[in-house]
Each structure stands twice: as C-alpha cells, then as structure tokens.
Amino acid sequence: MGTDRELLAALKSGDEAAWEEAFRRLYPSAFAAARHPLASLTPSEAEDIAIEALTLLLPKINKVAGFDELRLLVITIASRKAISEKRRQLADKRGGGAVTSLDAMQDDETMRFEPAERLTARLSGSELRELSGLLEEALAALELRHAGMLRDFLVNHLSYKELAEKFQMPIGSVGVNLARSLEKVRAHLQTSPKLWKELNAFLR
Amino acid sequence: MDTDSFTKLALRVLANEATEGDHRSLKAELTLNPERREEYEQLRITHDVLRTAAPMADAALAREPELPAYRLNELRSAVRQHFKAEVLRDKETSSARSLKLFLRWLLAGGGVTALAAVVIFLCVANRSIEVGLYQTDQVRSEGASIEPGDVPSAKLIMFDQDTPFDQWQSQPLAWYEHAKIWVDNDHDLLHIVRRVNHGQIIMETRPLAQTNDGQRDQIKQVVESLQSQ
Numbered sequence: 194m195g196t197d198r199e200l201l202a203a204l205k206s207g208d209e210a211a212w213e214e215a216f217r218r219l220y221p222s223a224f225a226a227a228r229h230p231l232a233s234l235t236p237s238e239a240e241d242i243a244i245e246a247l248t249l250l251l252p253k254i255n256k257v258a259g260f261d262e263l264r265l266l267v268i269t270i271a272s273r274k275a276i277s278e279k280r281r282q283l284a285d286k287r288g289g290g291a292v293t294s295l296d297a298m299q300d301d302e303t304m305r306f307e308p309a310e311r312l313t314a315r316l317s318g319s320e321l322r323e324l325s326g327l328l329e330e331a332l333a334a335l336e337l338r339h340a341g342m343l344r345d346f347l348v349n350h351l352s353y354k355e356l357a358e359k360f361q362m363p364i365g366s367v368g369v370n371l372a373r374s375l376e377k378v379r380a381h382l383q384t385s386p387k388l389w390k391e392l393n394a395f396l397r
Numbered sequence: 398m399d400t401d402s403f404t405k406l407a408l409r410v411l412a413n414e415a416t417e418g419d420h421r422s423l424k425a426e427l428t429l430n431p432e433r434r435e436e437y438e439q440l441r442i443t444h445d446v447l448r449t450a451a452p453m454a455d456a457a458l459a460r461e462p463e464l465p466a467y468r469l470n471e472l473r474s475a476v477r478q479h480f481k482a483e484v485l486r487d488k489e490t491s492s493a494r495s496l497k498l499f500l501r502w503l504l505a506g507g508g509v510t511a512l513a514a515v516v517i518f519l520c521v522a523n524r525s526i527e528v529g530l531y532q533t534d535q536v537r538s539e540g541a542s543i544e545p546g547d548v549p550s551a552k553l554i555m556f557d558q559d560t561p562f563d564q565w566q567s568q569p570l571a572w573y574e575h576a577k578i579w580v581d582n583d584h585d586l587l588h589i590v591r592r593v594n595h596g597q598i599i600m601e602t603r604p605l606a607q608t609n610d611g612q613r614d615q616i617k618q619v620v621e622s623l624q625s626q
Contacts, residue, residue: 346412
C-alpha cells in the first residue's frame with residue numbers, strides 16, 4: 194500500500210488487504226491503550242479489548258480524514274473499553290456493584306475509574322493529539338529526574354515509598370517534588386485555554 | 398497551612414497515600430478556607446488528566462507487539478460483514494431514493510401530466526378507422542376507385558385473397574381502433590363496425606352505392622361522420 198492517503202481511500206472502499214495492513218499498523222497502539230495502567234488488565238484481556246477496538250474502527254472509517262486519526266481513535270476506544278472492563282470486573286466481584294449506604298458508595302473502589310471513563314469517553318482524537326503534545330513539552334521542560342518521577346507516579350503508579358527508593362530521596366521529599374512538577378505541567382496545559390476549559394468541563 | 402503544604406496534602410489524598418489524619422486535615426482546611434476548594438479541584442483535574450492521558454499518549458508511540466496471526470480471521474470476517482451490510486444499506490437507500498423521487502415527481506404534477514398524455518393518446522388512438530377493400534372489385538368496377546387521398550384520416554387496406562379479408566372482417570376492433578368499414582360487393586352492402594359510448598361495439602350495414610364513384614363518396618361520408626362522433 195502506498196501513502197497513508199491511498200491506504201485510507203482503500204479502507205473506505207472496503208479493500209480487505211488494506212484493512213489487514215491497517216490492523217497490523219494499529220494493533221501495537223490498540224494493545225498498549227488496552228493495557229492502560231488504570232485498568233491493569235492481563236495481556237490476554239488486553240488483546241481481546243484491542244481486537245474489539247480495531248473492529249470498532251470499521252463504522253467510523255468514513256468520518257476520518259487521515260490515517261493518523263485512526264490511531265488516536267483506536268487508542269481512545271481501547272482505553273475506554275479497558276477501563277470500563279476493569280470497573281465491571283470489580284463491580285462483579287463486589288456483587289454486581291450493589292451498594293447499601295453512602296459510605297459504602299464512597300468506599301467503592303470502582304468510583305476511582307469515573308474520571309478516566311468520563312475523559313476517555315469525551316476526548317476527541319484531535320484533543321488527544323493536542324494534549325499529548327502539551328504533555329510531551331511539559332515533561333521535557335522538567336528536570337530529567339523530576340520528569341521520570343512524575344511519569345513513574347502517573348503512568349507506572351509507583352507509590353511514594355517506591356519512588357523514594359527508586360530516586361533515592363527521603364519519602365517526605367517525594368510529595369513536594371511531585372506537587373511542584375504537577376503544578377508546572379498544569380501551568381503548561383493552561384497555555385491552551387480552550388483545551389483546558391474542555392478538560393475541566395469533562396472532569397468536574 | 399501554606400500553599401506547598403496544602404498541595405502536598407492534597408496530592409497524598411489524590412494518590413491514595415493519605416492517612417486518616419490527612420483526610421481530616423484536608424476536610425478541615427477546605428471548610429476553613431473555601432477558596433482552597435478551587436485549588437484542590439485544579440490539582441485533581443490535572444492529576445486525573447495526566448493519569449488517564451499520559452498512558453494514551455505513550456500508546457500512540459507503541460510499535461509492538463505484532464498483531465497475533467490467529468486473530469486475523471476474526472478481523473477479516475468483521476471487515477467482510479461490515480462492508481457487505483454497507484452495500485445492502487446503500488442498495489436500500491438507492492431504492493428508497495428512487496421511490497422518493499418517483500413520489501415527488503408524481504405529487505409534483507408529473508403523474509397528472511403523464512396521465513393526461515395517456516388519455517389524449519387513447520382518445521387519438523381510438524379515432525383510427527380502417528377501410529378494407531377487395532382489390533379485384535376495385536379493378537373490375539367502372540369509374541375511379543377510392544384512393545388513400547380520398548380518406549386521409551382512414552387507413553385503406555387492400556386484400557387480394559378471401560381468407561385474409563375474411564379474417565380481417567371477423568377480427569374484433571383493436572384497442573386503438575374506432576371503426577372499420579368494408580365493401581361487400583356480393584351482397585351490395587357497406588359494413589361498418591364501430592365503437593359507441595362506453596366502448597360498446599356495434600355493427601351496421603348500409604346499401605352499397607352502385608358505382609365506384611358513388612361508393613367512394615359513400616365511404617368518405619361514413620368516415621367523416623365516424624370521425625366527428
């Protein structure tokens with residue numbers, strides 16, 4: 194298959210070889226998104242989610258203007274599905290998610306997936322692209338050590354104790370470092386007021 | 398509580414690193430200083446956005462693992478099913494569009510126009526008159542026999558054999574015909590088969606004029622009277 198444009202045209206016409214090529218190209222992103230740390234699904238569960246996300250691209254193909262949009266689309270679909278799947282699994286474990294009191298509801302650990310579910314459900318491909326760019330710039334502007342620590346905290350979900358050990362610092366300093374780095378990242382995200390407003394609207 | 402301490406406390410709560418004491422302190426701080434609520438909200442949103450979006454941004458750069466070969470058939474089937482369904486949908490849409498166009502044409506007056514054209518055609522069509530003549534009768538008789546120019550609105554049909562002439566006579570009027578006339582020299586009669594009101598067909602006979610000239614004038618008159626009916 195030639196250019197991305199040609200590939201996209203072939204996909205729209207239902208060319209099976211083109212779809213196979215697209216699936217091969219998009220699968221790594223779909224799988225990585227399905228292994229979202231918030232969902233922490235097993236590789237086999239993530240594979241199922243990734244395949245499902247790829248098939249969900251089919252009805253959306255005519256709304257896509259470029260091949261790169263498909264990658265962003267499959268990432269948002271796979272992330273959302275993975276997080277929802279994890280929430281469903283936890284709810285099942287707790288007896289179908291039935292809660293009996295407000296305290297129980299507040300303690301419900303499935304609640305922690307809510308912001309991520311809301312964000313992945315509403316974040317468009319172009320917003321994800323812009324957000325990714327801003328995040329990359331913000332992390333690049335941090336000291337390497339602080340950027341690494343923030344990434345380990347956010348992406349790898351390391352605890353304060355683990356971070357203190359990994360970065361060889363007193364546990365009391367971990368919070369300070371993370372808080373300052375987060376403030377800097379937030380300041381950078383706010384350089385795009387429109388996107389920041391959207392994110393606030395999604396997550397409030 | 399200074400800003401740094403508040404941010405550290407808020408982050409501990411967000412990161413599930415907080416003790417019960419931290420939770421109480423945060424609640425108390427937010428009650429005492431309501432302006433801190435927005436500060437907390439902004440930190441929470443930043444935390445949630447990064448926790449959710451940072452792994453998604455990383456996923457865009459992923460180059461492995463490869464698509465498992467054993468999942469390919471599943472994907473191929475999905476492609477086939479989707480596009481097959483789409484073709485059917487397109488066909489249905491196309492049929493619906495044709496029907497819609499037809500209905501629009503019909504309702505917009507096209508149907509009325511077409512109906513009028515058909516009625517006019519039928520009216521014109523069933524004005525057709527045929528005049529059947531036996532060729533030898535024309536040759537043998539004296540005087541000028543009838544010619545197509547004498548009855549331009551009718552169709553002259555010449556027969557040179559009995560059988561086809563008999564068949565033509567016994568054949569009922571076609572849907573487009575108004576009348577047919579023929580000369581019966583054996584019995585000196587002029588036969589007229591014609592349509593009257595409501596499509597009813599009647600047959601009448603008249604004494605035939607004796608000469609060719611007379612017959613020609615007689616046929617011309619009959620044709621003209623039939624045309625005017």
